[in-house]
Structures are given as C-alpha cells and as structure tokens.
Amino acid sequence: MKTTQILFTDVSSQTWIEEQLLNAESHPEFSQQADWSIQKRQLHGGSSEGVDLIEVNNGRLKLTVLPTRGMGIWNGMLEDLPLGWNSPVKSPVNPAFVNLSERGGLGWLSGFNELICRCGLISNGPPGTDADGNPLESELTLHGRIANTPAHYVAVELDPADGGWLRITGRMSEGMLFGSQLQLESTLETQLGSASFTIRDRVTNVGASEAELELLYHINVGAPFLEAGAQFAIPFEEMAPRDPRAAEGVTDYQTYLGPTPDYAEQAYYFQPVADELGVTPALLSDSRGKLGFLVEFKKAGLPCFTLWKNTQPEAAGYVTGLEPGINFPNFRATEREQGRLKGLKPGERYETEFKVSILNNSDSVDAIRQKITKLTQQSPSVIHESPHPRFS
Numbered sequence: 289m290k291t292t293q294i295l296f297t298d299v300s301s302q303t304w305i306e307e308q309l310l311n312a313e314s315h316p317e318f319s320q321q322a323d324w325s326i327q328k329r330q331l332h333g334g335s336s337e338g339v340d341l342i343e344v345n346n347g348r349l350k351l352t353v354l355p356t357r358g359m360g361i362w363n364g365m366l367e368d369l370p371l372g373w374n375s376p377v378k379s380p381v382n383p384a385f386v387n388l389s390e391r392g393g394l395g396w397l398s399g400f401n402e403l404i405c406r407c408g409l410i411s412n413g414p415p416g417t418d419a420d421g422n423p424l425e426s427e428l429t430l431h432g433r434i435a436n437t438p439a440h441y442v443a444v445e446l447d448p449a450d451g452g453w454l455r456i457t458g459r460m461s462e463g464m465l466f467g468s469q470l471q472l473e474s475t476l477e478t479q480l481g482s483a484s485f486t487i488r489d490r491v492t493n494v495g496a497s498e499a500e501l502e503l504l505y506h507i508n509v510g511a512p513f514l515e516a517g518a519q520f521a522i523p524f525e526e527m528a529p530r531d532p533r534a535a536e537g538v539t540d541y542q543t544y545l546g547p548t549p550d551y552a553e554q555a556y557y558f559q560p561v562a563d564e565l566g567v568t569p570a571l572l573s574d575s576r577g578k579l580g581f582l583v584e585f586k587k588a589g590l591p592c593f594t595l596w597k598n599t600q601p602e603a604a605g606y607v608t609g610l611e612p613g614i615n616f617p618n619f620r621a622t623e624r625e626q627g628r629l630k631g632l633k634p635g636e637r638y639e640t641e642f643k644v645s646i647l648n649n650s651d652s653v654d655a656i657r658q659k660i661t662k663l664t665q666q667s668p669s670v671i672h673e674s675p676h677p678r679f680s
Contacts, residue, residue, distance in 0.1 A: 289448040295330050297442040306330050318446040323347040324480055335385040346478045354380050355439040359458040359474045361403040366646040373510030373607040375401035383436035388429040396430040407431035408503040409462045409470045411620045424467045452480035469495030475616045484645035493632035501630040504613030509581050514608050516546030519574030523561035523663035528672035528679040530555040535674045547601045555617050556595045557679040559661050562587040570610050573653050580647030585612040589640040592616050618680050
C-alpha cells in the first residue's frame, strides 16, 4: 500500500484548506480502524481569531497541533488522561495579538499555554540587548519568535506501514532583509494505537551568510503527573542551579511541591548522559509512581537540558517544564561566550529529535526509573550547590 499525502497549506501555491476531516471513512485504503482521525479547522473569536488547529487522533492518543503558532502542541489526551497544563492564557492566541516587545520584552508570555512550544531560533533566553550580534537582531525578546510564527506549509501523511502512521509536517521561516534567514521543518508522527509521539525538526540556513541558532523545547506538564510529591529523574554528568533562587532548592530539586502561594520559579541546568543509542530519558512521575510523562531526546542534537519548576497556585499556572535544547536559556551573549550557540553556514542544516511517551502503570514507570539509575551509575553525577559560571 502506498503512502497518501494531503496538503492543507502552501503559501507558494496559494493552497489553504479551512476545514477537512480524514478518517477511516474517507480513507479506508489507509486503515479501516474506525477511531483514527485527523481534523483541520479554524478558531474564531477573541484573540483566537484565525488560529488554525489540527486534531490528531491515533485511536488512543489525541493531540492538538497549532500551525499558526509555530507547529506547537496545545494539549492532548491519552484515553482519560489530560496532557498539558492549566495556563492563565486559556485559548490559543493568534500571533497577530502578541506583541513580543511589550512589558520589557516579555510579551511572549501573553500567548504561552502549550504542552509543547519551541524557543528560538536566533535566541531563546531572556530579553535584552545583545551588542555583539547582528545590529538588526540585537534587541532580543523572551524566548524568541518561532513559537509565534505561522507555518507557510502544512501537509499530512498517511503511511500504512507497520500498522499505520500519522504524520504532520509544517514549515516556518524566521528572518528579515539584512538579517538571519532560517527555515524550520517540523514533523510530528504517531503510530495508530500508541501512547507516544515523536517530533523531528530540521533547521536550515537558507540565507547567504552564517547565522547563529538557538533552539529549546518548552515541554510543559501539569496535573495529573505534577502534584505534591511528584518526582523528576534524568541521568546526568553535571547539574547547576540557574540562579540563587534555584540554589535554595538544589538539594531537593527532584521533588515537587503542590500548588504554593508566592512561589517563585526555579530552573536547573543539566549535562545529560545518554544510553548506547545516544538517547537520554527524562521522567516526571506522580507521587505514587503510577503515572509517568517521559521525554526521550537524542543528545547529539540536544546536548543541554533545563528543568523548570513553577509550582504556583493552579490559577497562576501550576506547571513544570522538561526542556531539552541546543543550549541553555541564558541570554544569547552568555551562550555565545560558552560556545553553545550553533553557527550554521549557508545551506547547512541542524536536526533534532525527541519522543514523548505516556506511562500509565507502575511497571512502565519503574522500568524507566531503573534505566535512569543504571545510566547514572555509569559516571558520577556532580551537583553544584550554587550557580556555576559554565552553566549560567
């Protein structure tokens, strides 16, 4: 059987489909399994006006992809388990209503509510003025622009191999005249009936000059995985708190508080350890060890990992971030000094890959915990009790 491709958006050919439903009835040649579907539609009203939304259902796992917001994943469900978090920003926000420069460069936060969004591509740290970069790109805003960049190309692929795969590919361009010219192509894939999905990204410098690249995946998890007593685990060589506030909790970084009034965020930077396949597992499990949110990333493309703890009250956004990246989310000048910026020559590409799996029983959670313990035992895990200049 052949793979079927369906084009939803292509600005170059002026192709755009506002609504479409793909399922076993419309494509029986792909799979007659009745409960898979891909539905494209557009949101209307308020700040969500004009946001394209693609709902992917593999028969067990449901994900909501936002092409208008850089191919981020708004939320999901595995059977009756919600995936995501309860952000004060309730609905997807059209980037047209996001002023990245407002409030001292923190405008990115006015659209932040996704399960997964990207930070980059020319910067992914705090706002400020980077005097050593391209003068036209020196005024940086929080976490960059790619999460607020609409896809100019979106296509779906129905692959019947190995029981059936659903794939969605989007392309975004970030650049300007006399500035960097970067193109991101992202593909999300999930197998019918599985409890996991994989994201593969490729960034290409389509400009005529070398460009600096930063990229971090803000993977944001709330209840039921996050709760009082929830545990985080990752195999690592070295870890340091980002700042003095994070240093206050460095001895107990693995354990989470419940929703806590007046809590101030904490972040920890890791140099991860990978298995024999070059993959690092990062696990968030609930207090009983019966549920797990697992991120497995290829260390070759994502050599840095940030743990973000933000256990504010539910109404303020009770969430934690499991964040693999090319670099740490420091100011761009700091990352340049530490040699963590990726320089892309004209035509050069950079690829990343990670997989998210939902573990819904204690046996699967224990198996990953044991794997992390074995990887940790391969090398000493150095924990700095205060911020370290090599990290932040």
